[in-house]
Amino acid sequence: MRNHPRVADGAVAGAVFLYSLPIQVAYAPEHPPFVGVVLIAGLCAPYVFRRDRPLATFAVMALTAFAQWLLGVMLLPATFMLFFGLYNAAARCGRWVSAAVAAIVEIGVVLAVLEWGADPIMELFTGTALVVSVWIWGYTIGTRRAYLASLEERAVRLERERDNQAQIAAAAERARIARDIHDVVSHSLSVMVVQADGAAYSLRGQPDRAERALATISDTGRTALTEMRRMLGVLRDGEPEHDSYAPQPGIAQLDQLVAGVRRSGLPVHLTVEGVPRDLPAGMELAVYRIVQEALTNTRKHAGPNVSRVRVRLRYGQDVLEIRIRDDGRGAAVVHSGSGAEGGHGLVGMRERAAAYGGSIRTGPRAGGGFEIAASLPLEAE
Incomplete structure (x- = not known):
């Protein structure tokens, strides 16, 4: 039922509707049966939509109950669906809106006691206590629900900010590695170009010097390749970064x-x-x-x-x-x-x-x- 809330609400409304029908026939025979059916349906059917439109749900219930009072139809079990509407409004609407809903229900209690009450003072006290209790209960549940929703929203926001920070850190790391690559390539290629020019110049006249220059080119190239592999390994997403743990050059x-x-x-x-x-x-x-x-x-x-x-x-x-x-x-x-x-x-x-x-x-x-x-x-x- 938690995964299908409207089905659960429909089951509650249907149960109250079916329970109220025989009582209306038995205890209010002076009114045509269709009057009771319409009143009961007007009190129960809106409950199915209480989660999406709490104020509209209560408004239909309240108008139906007022029509019941005008027609002089005695209280039915379905009439107490007004308290379900009050709870729903208190849990899902603001403080002052739900307080206005509670005031409307209280007016209904007063009218019902004046019309059908046998002990007006006691019944008015009981009805008022019920209105206040239902309102407090619904408002408390709504406040707790809003607090939990704010916590979830904050957690989502923090997670999003953490992801953004991780992306910023990754971008900064890539920029740092790009600078390192620039430094390594620029330095190494400069050495290699100078040595290559020197080797070409002295290849015939000074073969020993040319050989040393070529050895320097080879060493510089190997060193540059090693550093390039280490730094490029960090840029590969989802691959092991064992080389990235190699010691960094320092002073x-x-x-x-x-x-x-x-x-x-x-x-x-x-x-x-x-x-x-x-x-x-x-x-x-x-x-x-x-x-x-x-x-x-x-x-x-x-x-x-x-x-x-x-x-x-x-x-x-x-x-x-x-x-x-x-x-x-x-x-x-x-x-x-x-x-x-x-x-x-x-x-x-x-x-x-x-x-x-x-x-x-x-x-x-x-x-x-x-x-x-x-x-x-x-x-x-």
Whole structure:
């Protein structure tokens, strides 16, 4: 019956209708039978629609009961369907609407007592108590039902918000991985292009040097492929992500990064000042990628006459400073599109720094060359 509420309501209305018919014939013979049938039907039939239209249901019942009073037809069991209508209105309508319904039922009680009551005071008290009790019962049930519905709605809303947050987090993760892919591909291809050019130049005259360049190309390509597979594995939905748990590069791998760049022909020197501190893995990755992208930009744009590139990390009391300087054609870098407002690399560096509350300054140096300076705040120890 819970799955078919209208069938249940129809069964209740039908039972009251069938129970009232013989009583009307036996105790109200002075009225034509069809009058009782119409009155009983008018009191019972609307109950079937009580869930969809509670006020209309009660209105039909109340008008039928008023017609019963006007015709002088004695009280029938079906007349008490008014209390079912009152309960239904109290449970499904607002406080003041249901209170008005209760007042109408109370007026009906008064009229019935005045018309047919043997002990008016006692019957009026009993009828009023019944009206108040039914109204309170229905209003309480309606309030509880509304409270449970609000809880369900809140749960659905929270679940929807949680799904939205998960989608936002997934989009952010994909954007982060896209930046990593850009950094890896840009850095690795730059090294490979430089080494390939060097190998082609020295292939005949200096075969040993060409062989070393080709070995560097091979190592760089393998490293790039490994990192690409790891990052692309995270992007595959529904597949195992075992490779994504591989250690991320950090500050400890900067020596290896600088050595690889130095082998490609760029004179890079790394210095670390201050007392190194343990940093979150994400911040260490950001530092690594900032240095990697800065060296990639230097290789691309500084020109062939670079004599020195300096990477300096300085641990301050509450800030980690990262500076990458070169003595190449710094002014041309800004106009090439990789300066403060151009290039995906510098944008990615700014995003990485901003993710940890830091900032990045880029621009040509006064004495020539180009400088990238990043500052990342550190938690006080």
